Every structure is written in structure tokens, then in C-alpha cells.
Amino acid sequence: MSVRVVARIRPLLKAEMQRDIIVDAANTAGDAKDAKTIVRIPNPKKESEAFSFQFNSVYDSEATQAQLFDAEGAKKSGLNKAVRWTNMPATVSPTVKHLFKGYDVTIFAYGVTGTGKTHTMRGGKSLADRGVIPRMLSGIYRKARKIEKDSEGNKQVQVSMSYYEIYNDKVFDLFEPPEKRTPAGLPIRDIGNGKTQVVGLTERPCTTLKEFEQLYDKANVNRSTSATKLNAHSSRSHAVLCVKVTQTDSGETRVSTASAIDLAGSEDNRRTENNKDRMVESASINKSLFVLAQCVEAISKKQSRIPYRESKMTRILSLGQNDGFTVMILNLAPVRSYHLDTLSSLNFANRTKKIEVNEVENQPFFRDQPGKSKLDGATNTMKAAPLHRQPL
Numbered sequence: 522m523s524v525r526v527v528a529r530i531r532p533l534l535k536a537e538m539q540r541d542i543i544v545d546a547a548n549t550a551g552d553a554k555d556a557k558t559i560v561r562i563p564n565p566k567k568e569s570e571a572f573s574f575q576f577n578s579v580y581d582s583e584a585t586q587a588q589l590f591d592a593e594g595a596k597k598s599g600l601n602k603a604v605r606w607t608n609m610p611a612t613v614s615p616t617v618k619h620l621f622k623g624y625d626v627t628i629f630a631y632g633v634t635g636t637g638k639t640h641t642m643r644g645g646k647s648l649a650d651r652g653v654i655p656r657m658l659s660g661i662y663r664k665a666r667k668i669e670k671d672s673e674g675n676k677q678v679q680v681s682m683s684y685y686e687i688y689n690d691k692v693f694d695l696f697e698p699p700e701k702r703t704p705a706g707l708p709i710r711d712i713g714n715g716k717t718q719v720v721g722l723t724e725r726p727c728t729t730l731k732e733f734e735q736l737y738d739k740a741n742v743n744r745s746t747s748a749t750k751l752n753a754h755s756s757r758s759h760a761v762l763c764v765k766v767t768q769t770d771s772g773e774t775r776v777s778t779a780s781a782i783d784l785a786g787s788e789d790n791r792r793t794e795n796n797k798d799r800m801v802e803s804a805s806i807n808k809s810l811f812v813l814a815q816c817v818e819a820i821s822k823k824q825s826r827i828p829y830r831e832s833k834m835t836r837i838l839s840l841g842q843n844d845g846f847t848v849m850i851l852n853l854a855p856v857r858s859y860h861l862d863t864l865s866s867l868n869f870a871n872r873t874k875k876i877e878v879n880e881v882e883n884q885p886f887f888r889d890q891p892g893k894s895k896l897d898g899a900t901n902t903m904k905a906a907p908l909h910r911q912p913l
């Protein structure tokens with residue numbers, strides 16, 4: 522199965538001008554009913570020429586948060602009046618189904634600062650403005666309640682979350698206030714099957730959407746942001762949210778994880794006139810995104826050596842190794858001032874979409890029948906282990 526890569530072109534901001542628009546979305550056949558799959562951008566060296574990049578879907582500036590998450594759902598509920606959405610597949614909502622089947626899911630937003638990554642992943646406060654993350658959680662809780670109800674008490678679903686950032690190639694728990702951080706960050710450890718664990722990470726159970734949102738909002742305050750010339754609240758870290766879904770059916774337990782990653786800005790630091798601290802940040806951001814691109818290319822070319830270990834971010838993501846289902850959202854700004862960065866984002870994503878990902882169904886990790894346990898000495902009491910401060 523290949524990774525799903527979609528592009529999203531954000532609308533113009535107040536300070537931007539209509540005449541500066543250079544990026545647009547198109548469809549292959551020119552049929553108005555067809556969903557758009559192509560991003561067009563002029564060749565910076567020869568403006569009469571346009572480059573075209575094809576994706577699984579392209580969302581233009583009119584696409585709503587609901588349409589990005591679930592175009593089909595939006596249509597069903599009557600929100601989708603426009604004809605051109607008719608054939609638009611849902612981008613993120615199918616991941617909820619995959620998650621409950623036991624597959625791990627990874628969704629990440631890639632793009633230059635100011636192109637809409639945080640808007641896409643987190644979104645605004647109003648119901649209509651909610652981004653991918655709260656919508657996914659809402660879907661998870663809805664599905665969990667349905668499973669529990671339909672099973673008449675035989676099945677239970679538990680949801681817990683951890684949230685960390687990778688800043689200057691170090692991992693920091695976002696449930697810890699910045700002043701409590703150890704400068705070296707949290708260690709990470711390989712746990713086999715290409716999976717990695719962040720040691721000592723806080724894991725919080727969250728039983729309702731409201732509970733999740735309270736924890737998520739609080740943790741977001743701890744995210745490193747600092748002013749750069751490009752964006753007053755520029756994100757200089759990769760924020761990784763992990764939502765663990767534990768399904769119990771008559772004593773058998775299955776765990777799957779959804780990771781949602783708001784990557785640090787992919788801009789070229791030569792443009793931002795960074796000071797020394799900012800240069801250190803930029804260097805490590807550029808390095809991790811560069812390694813991500815290298816991994817992506819290696820996987821797409823089916824090379825045997827994939828340089829995962831060369832940055833923390835790629836080690837933790839393990840892209841192409843253990844992911845059951847990966848969605849990459851490429852955020853783009855439509856205007857000329859982003860021209861070269863937009864082109865480099867498009868080139869990056871062009872490699873990514875060829876990744877082949879094998880779906881690995883997570884095995885039940887223990888059964889509470891004697892003799893079937895996969896863990897040494899596992900007993901029924903394991904079920905009662907507290908979730909707080911357990912590694913993932």
C-alpha cells in the first residue's frame with residue numbers, strides 16, 4: 522500500500538494580494554466533476570513554463586476543514602454543495618476505521634511556516650474550524666462508544682494520549698512545562714519491529730473528547746515557539762501527538778496508535794535572517810527534514826539502506842517500516858513570495874508519494890488465558906497497570 526499524499530493550498534491572507542497568486546489546483550481531464558489532483562506552479566527561471574505535480578488529491582483555497590477530513594461525509598450531511606467535490610475522496614476519516622482494525626496510522630503536515638500546517642492539524646476553536654486532530658479524536662470516541670454499545674458490555678475501548686516535541690533533535694514531553702525539562706531531552710529506545718519508544722513519556726488517559734481537548738490545549742502552551750521574520754509564532758519544533766487506542770474483547774487486548782505530526786517549518790533559513798540561536802534551530806530542522814526526504818526517497822526506490830537513525834524525527838516516525846497507513850498533507854501558500862519554497866515542498870512530496878508501506882496488523886499483545894501470554898510473566902494484573910507515566 523502506498524502513502525496517501527494530498528496537497529492543500531491555503532487561501533490568501535489579508536495582507537496578500539490577488540495578483541500575487543501563482544499556484545493553482547487542476548484536474549487531469551479538465552472535467553469539472555473530477556476531483557483535483559494537480560498543483561501547477563510556474564518555472565521560476567522561465568515563467569511561461571508551468572510545472573505540474575500530481576497527488577492523490579489537491580484541496581484548493583475553498584476547501585473547508587470538514588472537506589479535507591472527510592469530503593464524503595461533508596457531502597452526505599449536505600454541507601457539500603459544490604459539484605466539483607463529487608469525486609473527492611475522504612483524506613483523513615478512513616484512518617479511524619484502520620485504527621480500529623489494529624493498524625497504526627501516521628498523519629503529518631509538511632510545509633513552510635505560514636502555509637497552514639497548524640491550521641490543518643489543530644485548527645480553530647469553532648466547530649467548523651476544527652482541524653484534523655480534534656476531528657479524528659471525535660471519530661475515535663464515536664466509534665469506541667458504538668463498539669461498546671453494540672457488544673453489550675463485552676468490548677471496551679480505552680483511549681490515552683502522549684504529546685511531545687522534537688526540538689533541536691531532542692525529545693521533550695509537552696505535558697512537562699519548559700522549566701522542568703532536562704536539557705538533554707528524553708531518550709528513545711528501539712523496541713523491535715522497527716518501532717521506537719520514547720522513555721519516560723507521560724501518557725494520559727482521556728475518556729471523552731472534552732477531556733482530550735483540555736489536555737491537548739494545555740500541552741500546546743508548552744510548545745516552543747519563537748518569533749522569526751517569517752511568522753510571529755513560527756513553529757520551530759516537530760510536534761508529535763500519539764493517541765493510543767486499546768481495545769479489549771473478552772480478555773484479548775489489541776493496541777494501535779495514531780500519530781499526528783505538525784512538522785517544523787521547511788523554509789530555507791537563508792531567507793529568514795536568523796540570529797545564532799535561530800540558525801542552530803534551523804540547522805536541526807533542515808537536517809531532520811532532509812533526512813526525512815532521504816528516507817522517503819530510499820523507500821520509494823526500494824533501497825535496502827534507509828537512513829532512519831540519522832535524525833530523531835525519522836527514527837521515531839519509522840516511516841515506511843511499521844506504519845500501517847500514512848497520510849501526508851503538504852501545505853502550500855498560493856503566493857509569489859513563497860515561490861522557491863513551494864517548489865522545494867512540491868519536490869519533497871513528489872518523492873514521498875511513491876513510498877510503499879506494508880500494512881502490519883498489530884497482534885494482540887497479550888491474552889489473559891494461561892499459556893498464551895506473549896510477555897514473560899504477564900498476568901491478569903497487567904490490565905490494571907496505571908497508564909500515567911508509562912512509556913508508549
Ligand code: ADP
Nearest residue numbers: 531532632633634635636637638639640641756
Ligand atoms: P503554519 O503552522 O504552517 O506555520 P498556520 O497554520 O499558522 O501555518 O497558518 C498561517 C496563517 O494562515 C494563519 O493565520 C492561519 O489561520 C491561516 N490559514 C492557514 N490555512 C488556512 C485555511 N485553509 N483557511 C483559512 N486560514 C488559513
Ligand code: MG
Nearest residue numbers: 638639640756
Ligand atoms: Mg504552525
